[in-house]
Amino acid sequence: MTDAAKATSIAFVRRELLAAKSPPASTVGMVGWMRVNLFSGPLHSLLTVIGLAIGISVFWSIVDFAIIRAVWTGTSGEVCRNNAAVGACWPYVTTYWQSFMFGSYPETERWRPTIVAVLFAALLLPLLIPSVPYKKLNAWLFFAGLPVVAFVLLCGGYFGLSPVETTRWGGLLVTLVVAVTGIVASLPLGILLALGRRSKMPVIRMLSIVFIEFWRGVPLITVLFMASNMLPLFMPTGVEVDKLLRALIGVALFSAAYMAEVVRGGLQAIPKGQYEGAMALGLSYWRMMGLIIMPQALKLVIPGIVNSFIALFKDTTLVLIVSIFDLLGIIQSTRADPNWTAPTTAGTGYLVAGLIFFFFCFGMSRYSMFIERRLNTGHKR
Amino acid sequence: MSVPKRSDTGAARVLWYNDPGVRGVIYQVLTLLVVLALAWEIIHNTAVNLDKRNIAQGFGFLDSKAGFDLSQAPIPYSQDASYGQALLVGLVNTALVAILGVFIATILGFLLGVARLSNNWVIARLATAYVEAVRNLPLLLQIFFWYFAVLRVLPAPRDSIQPITGWVFLNNRGLVLPEFVFAPGLGQSLLVTLVIGFVVSVFVRRWAKRRQESTGAQFATGWSSLALIVGLPLVVFAASGFALELVAPQKSTFNISGGIRVIPEFMALVLALSLYTAAFIAEIVRAGILAVSHGQTEAARSLGLKPSTTLRLVVVPQAMRVIIPPLTSQYLNLTKNSSLAVAIGYPDLVYVGGTVLNQTGQAIEVIAIWMLFYLGTSLITSTFMNWYNRRMAIVER
Numbered sequence: 001m002t003d004a005a006k007a008t009s010i011a012f013v014r015r016e017l018l019a020a021k022s023p024p025a026s027t028v029g030m031v032g033w034m035r036v037n038l039f040s041g042p043l044h045s046l047l048t049v050i051g052l053a054i055g056i057s058v059f060w061s062i063v064d065f066a067i068i069r070a071v072w073t074g075t076s077g078e079v080c081r082n083n084a085a086v087g088a089c090w091p092y093v094t095t096y097w098q099s100f101m102f103g104s105y106p107e108t109e110r111w112r113p114t115i116v117a118v119l120f121a122a123l124l125l126p127l128l129i130p131s132v133p134y135k136k137l138n139a140w141l142f143f144a145g146l147p148v149v150a151f152v153l154l155c156g157g158y159f160g161l162s163p164v165e166t167t168r169w170g171g172l173l174v175t176l177v178v179a180v181t182g183i184v185a186s187l188p189l190g191i192l193l194a195l196g197r198r199s200k201m202p203v204i205r206m207l208s209i210v211f212i213e214f215w216r217g218v219p220l221i222t223v224l225f226m227a228s229n230m231l232p233l234f235m236p237t238g239v240e241v242d243k244l245l246r247a248l249i250g251v252a253l254f255s256a257a258y259m260a261e262v263v264r265g266g267l268q269a270i271p272k273g274q275y276e277g278a279m280a281l282g283l284s285y286w287r288m289m290g291l292i293i294m295p296q297a298l299k300l301v302i303p304g305i306v307n308s309f310i311a312l313f314k315d316t317t318l319v320l321i322v323s324i325f326d327l328l329g330i331i332q333s334t335r336a337d338p339n340w341t342a343p344t345t346a347g348t349g350y351l352v353a354g355l356i357f358f359f360f361c362f363g364m365s366r367y368s369m370f371i372e373r374r375l376n377t378g379h380k381r
Numbered sequence: 382m383s384v385p386k387r388s389d390t391g392a393a394r395v396l397w398y399n400d401p402g403v404r405g406v407i408y409q410v411l412t413l414l415v416v417l418a419l420a421w422e423i424i425h426n427t428a429v430n431l432d433k434r435n436i437a438q439g440f441g442f443l444d445s446k447a448g449f450d451l452s453q454a455p456i457p458y459s460q461d462a463s464y465g466q467a468l469l470v471g472l473v474n475t476a477l478v479a480i481l482g483v484f485i486a487t488i489l490g491f492l493l494g495v496a497r498l499s500n501n502w503v504i505a506r507l508a509t510a511y512v513e514a515v516r517n518l519p520l521l522l523q524i525f526f527w528y529f530a531v532l533r534v535l536p537a538p539r540d541s542i543q544p545i546t547g548w549v550f551l552n553n554r555g556l557v558l559p560e561f562v563f564a565p566g567l568g569q570s571l572l573v574t575l576v577i578g579f580v581v582s583v584f585v586r587r588w589a590k591r592r593q594e595s596t597g598a599q600f601a602t603g604w605s606s607l608a609l610i611v612g613l614p615l616v617v618f619a620a621s622g623f624a625l626e627l628v629a630p631q632k633s634t635f636n637i638s639g640g641i642r643v644i645p646e647f648m649a650l651v652l653a654l655s656l657y658t659a660a661f662i663a664e665i666v667r668a669g670i671l672a673v674s675h676g677q678t679e680a681a682r683s684l685g686l687k688p689s690t691t692l693r694l695v696v697v698p699q700a701m702r703v704i705i706p707p708l709t710s711q712y713l714n715l716t717k718n719s720s721l722a723v724a725i726g727y728p729d730l731v732y733v734g735g736t737v738l739n740q741t742g743q744a745i746e747v748i749a750i751w752m753l754f755y756l757g758t759s760l761i762t763s764t765f766m767n768w769y770n771r772r773m774a775i776v777e778r
Binding site for chain 1: 408409410412416423426427429431433499502504506507513514516517518521526533534717718720721723724731735738744745748751752755756759
């Protein structure tokens with residue numbers, strides 16, 4: 001049989017393409033997704049079921065505690081004590097809410113920290129949102145203006161404002177004061193220490209290394225104990241350092257050492273050519289660092305910097321050990337109020353503190369991710 | 382021919398104070414002077430202040446009678462013991478929390494790290510939620526939660542929760558476990574065989590590695606090690622006729638006597654520390670696994686290695702190189718964070734030291750002891766880490 005004959009003997013030749021069939025129902029949509037992600041085998045099915053059970057039970061027990069079984073109204077711990085199966089004791093929180101925020105800051109003067117908080121938020125938010133203009137003015141106001149205003153308003157003693165001792169400060173106010181001063185002081189100090197550690201001058205390098213390794217090697221509690229017990233011994237006779245200020249110094253030095261190591265990581269990642277390029281342009285050391293090296297190095301270590309900020313924010317709770325009443329300290333002292341003793345008072349207080357801390361820390365970490373993506377100018381493969 | 386003067390050679394004339402070398406020396410001398418002046422000032426002030434407050438200097442107080450009780454003393458301790466002994470008890474308690482915490486945190490952290498990378502949506506989300514929640518809450522809050530909101534509101538000893546009725550009791554004074562009573566001498570011999578088994582298995586491993594490198598023949602080191610480490614003590618145990626007795630705690634109307642009591646402070650601290658650190662370890666493990674590029678797995682598979690062998694010989698060693706340095710610093714963090722024990726009254730080094738400090742006023746000495754311990758631990762660990770890093774670093778050609 002010839003080829004031509006073979007060709008003619010074919011009974012049917014398709015001239016046009018068939019329409020594509022839709023994929024099997026088990027691989028698309030909800031069902032497909034579930035088969036891949038939830039039930040891809042007997043082991044995974046089991047894990048999914050166990051995981052769901054754990055997740056739902058944890059979620060449910062929180063909802064149950066905080067909402068369903070919770071006590072909503074009352075004027076004393078009686079209501080929370082009498083009922084055997086109570087959940088959260090919300091009247092305790094509403095009664096002490098002002099204390100949670102301000103500690104024992106005089107009630108007639110609480111407008112002052114409120115104004116500081118409003119100013120802080122009003123200046124911080126536009127600074128954080130990249131598209132808002134006047135960044136330079138904003139930064140000046142935030143870093144130079146606000147501290148002065150905040151100091152005058154919070155401490156008082158000027159312009160007819162009655163002075164308020166720092167021993168009366170408390171609650172979220174102290175938490176934020178410690179955290180913000182710690183953050184603002186530790187970043188520049190950390191940068192200086194990191195530069196010192198990479199310096200070519202042996203004396204400066206050694207001093208930086210000793211400083212950094214010392215603070216990184218000891219727990220913050222011992223630092224705070226040192227600040228509250230030993231710092232007064234170091235001072236000349238007659239010089240009294242405020243208790244809150246002592247804790248602030250301790251926290252700032254402690255976190256500066258951690259910050260220094262983060263920044264050093266960024267400095268090490270900058271190729272030598274950048275330094276050489278800057279030197280070839282005739283830049284001085286500080287200009288080279290400020291204009292060429294630091295902008296790149298800091299950009300690289302934003303996640304690390306924010307992680308240290310978060311760690312610092314969480315560590316502010318430790319000041320309660322040297323009896324400074326931060327948010328957690330206030331909850332510790334108010335939940336011991338005999339009027340409010342109930343099995344769930346502690347749990348309720350910690351739930352509130354947990355939500356507030358989570359709000360700040362989670363916010364910081366999300367913001368750092370956002371800014372990281374924004375600054376990621378083409379280094380990613 | 383005269384030697385040309387420096388200025389004649391065309392070299393730029395640099396004023397001495399513009400010479401970077403000279404400047405460096407000046408800066409360093411100035412810094413050193415400032416630091417020394419500060420140090421002298423501090424020492425001088427301290428001496429004056431101590432003199433004024435009539436506080437004796439030196440470590441002589443360590444021999445005086447302590448006179449306070451400690452709620453947990455793994456080594457013999459009584460009120461009549463000295464301050465030095467009290468601090469030693471604190472040290473042992475710190476070590477106890479740190480070791481147990483590291484153990485639990487490592488296991489949990491690795492599980493969570495792998496879970497976050499799981500293809501299973503529920504497991505991955507659950508692990509992520511855990512890590513995010515725990516990492517964004519202060520550790521002290523978590524310790525307080527476990528201690529004051531969970532363990533201290535448990536029923537009184539009379540109404541103890543009994544997970545295993547008659548054997549295990551859980552109440553607001555802690556967890557009471559049955560006591561293991563070994564026949565005389567059995568405990569020691571078990572320990573000795575355990576050590577022997579461990580040492581022998583190390584030698585077997587070395588021998589097996591050498592043999593494989595020279596001949597290619599493999600040896601089941603895993604099974605043999607298991608047999609040596611677990612099997613040997615088991616054999617000794619069987620030979621003794623299983624001479625182990627479990628003594629249940631006795632429950633009376635108001636209290637529970639006998640058994641091993643784990644105090645709630647210890648439980649709260651270990652729970653909080655290990656759950657907190659596990660979240661950080663999970664992130665480290667995840668990063669470590671992600672750092673091994675997929676090409677490595679593909680290359681290993683194309684060489685014909687089994688998936689399990691690929692994991693053991695190719696992925697894990699490379700991931701470990703990334704994981705171990707930050708992991709060690711997490712272990713150090715856990716040890717340092719165990720000092721938060723002071724907030725719930727667990728008698729660790731800082732708590733005992735604080736009590737001593739309050740009784741004697743010897744702030745400098747007590748703080749020096751703290752610093753010495755924590756700083757010493759950190760420095761030894763970081764020296765070890767540097768050694769390890771050098772050993773494990775990729776040899777670049």
